[in-house]
Amino acid sequence: MADNLRKPRVVIAGAGMSGMFMGIQLKRAGIEDFTIYEKAVEVGGTWRENTYPGLSCDVPAHYYSYPFELNPDWTQLFAKGPEIQKYMRHVADKYHLREHIEFGQELANGEHDGKHWQLKTSEGKTDQADVLVTACGVLHHPSYPKIPGLDDFAGTAFHSSRWPDELALKDKRIGLIGTGSTGVQIITELGAQGHDLSVFQRTPQWVFPLPNRKYHAVERWLLRHVPFLNKAVHRIHEFAFEQFFAKAVVHEGGPRKLITRLCEWNLNRVKDPELKRKLTPPDQPMCKRMVISGGFYNSVQKGNVQVVDTAIDKIVPEGVVTSDGKLHELDVLVLATGFKAHDFMRPMELRTGDGKTLSALWGERVKAYRSVALPGFLNLFMLQGPKSPVGNFSLISIAQTQTDYIMDCIRLWQKGEFDAMAPLTSVTDRLDDELANSMDGTVWVTGCNSWYLDENGVPDTWPSTPARFRE
Numbered sequence: 001m002a003d004n005l006r007k008p009r010v011v012i013a014g015a016g017m018s019g020m021f022m023g024i025q026l027k028r029a030g031i032e033d034f035t036i037y038e039k040a041v042e043v044g045g046t047w048r049e050n051t052y053p054g055l056s057c058d059v060p061a062h063y064y065s066y067p068f069e070l071n072p073d074w075t076q077l078f079a080k081g082p083e084i085q086k087y088m089r090h091v092a093d094k095y096h097l098r099e100h101i102e103f104g105q106e107l108a109n110g111e112h113d114g115k116h117w118q119l120k121t122s123e124g125k126t127d128q129a130d131v132l133v134t135a136c137g138v139l140h141h142p143s144y145p146k147i148p149g150l151d152d153f154a155g156t157a158f159h160s161s162r163w164p165d166e167l168a169l170k171d172k173r174i175g176l177i178g179t180g181s182t183g184v185q186i187i188t189e190l191g192a193q194g195h196d197l198s199v200f201q202r203t204p205q206w207v208f209p210l211p212n213r214k215y216h217a218v219e220r221w222l223l224r225h226v227p228f229l230n231k232a233v234h235r236i237h238e239f240a241f242e243q244f245f246a247k248a249v250v251h252e253g254g255p256r257k258l259i260t261r262l263c264e265w266n267l268n269r270v271k272d273p274e275l276k277r278k279l280t281p282p283d284q285p286m287c288k289r290m291v292i293s294g295g296f297y298n299s300v301q302k303g304n305v306q307v308v309d310t311a312i313d314k315i316v317p318e319g320v321v322t323s324d325g326k327l328h329e330l331d332v333l334v335l336a337t338g339f340k341a342h343d344f345m346r347p348m349e350l351r352t353g354d355g356k357t358l359s360a361l362w363g364e365r366v367k368a369y370r371s372v373a374l375p376g377f378l379n380l381f382m383l384q385g386p387k388s389p390v391g392n393f394s395l396i397s398i399a400q401t402q403t404d405y406i407m408d409c410i411r412l413w414q415k416g417e418f419d420a421m422a423p424l425t426s427v428t429d430r431l432d433d434e435l436a437n438s439m440d441g442t443v444w445v446t447g448c449n450s451w452y453l454d455e456n457g458v459p460d461t462w463p464s465t466p467a468r469f470r471e
């Protein structure tokens, strides 16, 4: 780093995929004065926290990879959770991130005093920073269903992201609430293993039939040894994803029609008309987050899986009672009921020098300047913030675009071109309104309830192409 450049002190909240990306970007720019505060005792975020059976990524592994650390050894098209977590730990080690991470410290609050961020963790540690970057993830606050009697259940009940270590399932009667991506992954795995499983489904979802192909040893050898092949495969996956899924969600047209036909074809593989009726969604494919699974319909057609589409009335110590009065006796109850997707870095409390708080700013609705910054909050940047393209493309490529943008800002700070920056309220509001008013034609507003929608029913997503987002 040139000697005449200022040296920033940067604090990052969260050592998941995005926080690690930010740390590596800083190191690549020669900035070593940074700390990542991580509430847990290991890196990986989502991939550390979720350990349920069947956990895998719904983005192809060769695309869900850091572009500077492509992995020729992915074993499957959609990598399983433990394999991704191993990759995250490898990246943290290889890029010497651990020496910058304070584990077991959750950043709880911060105030900008006009010059610096004054920060405090829940554990009482204090710190100071020129730049604060929040990288707390999108889907990390479990959403618990409000069902009467849930606390009275005498068996073991837990949220899908809190799967108990060494839970024995043999000969247990298992119930599962929720049929989003998580529920479908668990059902597919437990169903295939022959467990006695009752699935409590409120709304059926479309399932895109992409089998999770295993890579042959020869393919992995070629990726390891043929120059540039790994990079080419990454680019091909990126291209395919961006031209197909990313376009289909924001424009009506060929890709959306093709995806719809493939989902319908997949559903037609269900032979029993009553089961097919239960599994037929009332909305368009991709209005909710597309579930990708090659094995779900096989699992639910096995005799050990029962799909219950009668509404849940209450939970009693013995199990789940549905509105027809039937008691479904259970030993284990899995709540695959999703996440509070619009909390972002909250409950962290951030405060501007003139006393404005994050809770007040986001009181009516969450908003951000171009997904990364907030009016009044000097030198604060967010990764995966409001209106990030979480419905359009891989979170790693979003993190790449956002960390590039933040690094551009930090470079200007280093050159002394500003001391503190924040977007204007008027510009933030105008851009946010423009995005909110550009959702016509996207699939997210075609009539369904999903975690993409904010508390006002507006998609908290990016209504255009990846290229436009980067631009």
Ligand code: N01
Pocket (backbone or CB within 6 Å): 056, 057, 058, 059, 139, 145, 146, 147, 177, 178, 179, 180, 181, 182, 183, 185, 200, 201, 202, 203, 289, 312, 336, 337, 338, 339, 449, 451
């Ligand atoms: O959560 P969801 P998820 N009574 O919100 C049901 C990502 N992910 O954890 O549709 C009964 O999608 C609810 O029913 P309904 C992926 O982006 C990524 O499955 O609201 N049911 C729905 O069926 C995904 O989209 C990977 O009517 C209740 C389900 O619970 C996101 O995580 C792997 C209920 C919630 O579905 C979230 O998926 C897995 C109630 N009271 C997941 N409350 C990766 O690849 C809720 N439901 C990274």
